[in-house]
Amino acid sequence: MVKHTDVARSASVQLASPQHFELPELGGISREQVEVHLKLYDGYVAALNGLRKLEADLSQDVEKNALALDGAHRRCAFEFNGARMHELYFRQWEHKAAGLAPGGILGTALTQQYGSTAAWEEEFRTVAKTRGIGWTVLHYDREQDLFLNVWVDEHHIGQHAGVPIVLAMDMWEHAYMVDYTPAEKADYVDAFFRNLNWSVMEGRFAKLR
Template sequence: MAVASNPKAQGAPSSRPLRPRVFLACRGVQRAYENGTTRNKARVRVYYVYMEYKTRTFNIPELSGLSATQIEVHLGLYAGYVKHTNLIRQKIAELAEEKEANAYLIAELRRRFAFEFNGMRMHEHYFEQFEGGAKEQNTASALAKAAEEKYGSYENLIAHVREVAGSRGIGWVVVYFDPAGKTLHTVFVNDHEIGQLAGLPVLLALDLWEHAFMVDYVPAEKSSYVDAFFKNLNWSAVEARFDATERGR
């Protein structure tokens, strides 16, 4: 299965010329305007700048052990996270017109935002790893060296990811790199946001929500799904993420 790729889209704002809508209050009157000039600037307070995240497309070939239907269903769910990330931001912008009256609603939407945003971003990490088809680990890569320092070998890193993937519950196995500590961390993240390691770049993301595999596997066959994940993983994408963290230090 081939899904068209858009290399410019990063689950991020559109690359169109930036003309954000700015919600303003002036003498109690709410209005929106695009970048430019406005009269009585001294009386204008900016409440919120709204932009829209775009659903990415991915160049995913036919996979072994993961059907085209499974991937299509999963991509549709990812699009829902993008939609609701935008919806929450839009609703907060609208509710900000009456901040005091809507304070409770705004607070609850802000709490919900991390779930939707991380659901969007983690799925982008996930699908990127299948682009271009499966590629084996480069045992001479910088990531291989880091894996050897932390786990003894690349194979031991994979075994550890499999072990963490056996955790009960829904969520993700995430391998991070800590540039300050110069080490890898492998953790289980509940939902999409609970247990994320603050500020650390994601190297590998394994989706363990049932929606990631239940078209092809029943819950008791989760380990078979994990096998399929590693069989189709493009390790060069994972290694490139590590190289990017090294360059950014």
């Protein structure tokens, strides 16, 4: 028997399009590094679209394809977040670097919780030292009016529910290995911060307040 949900899934497949980013020359992060990384981002969008088509095809016979569908469903968050996290990441460097204003809406809120923006950054950088591949993320939890510095394995494991992302730093080796060795990843973190256009993160936070 064909279920309603199976019909809905096979009726149309919603495909994502890779986004374009207006990136300036970055200090400490080479053009080659950025291009390698953008190609990987495109790959995530392509993989997400391929997965959505696969799910639609497999859903034509959910009983016969139950095992394959199970695997496809489990892969969704990896591919979706692989695309979305990189979109958050590259937007943060768009146009030109601009510092975090201590008296701005975000700087003020971080200072209220951590004592200073420097204290927040120190904790964020400590989280970034977590071993393995993943992301360091600054979340803002509207339920508790609280920032959270969080480590995410891969792209999706450890994501906290219902808390939007204000800042996302890629800590996969592919994010820096054109320019740095793994032992030098603190230099990559320095460069990541140096190039940030904080007006992007101010804008994200302003929408959450």
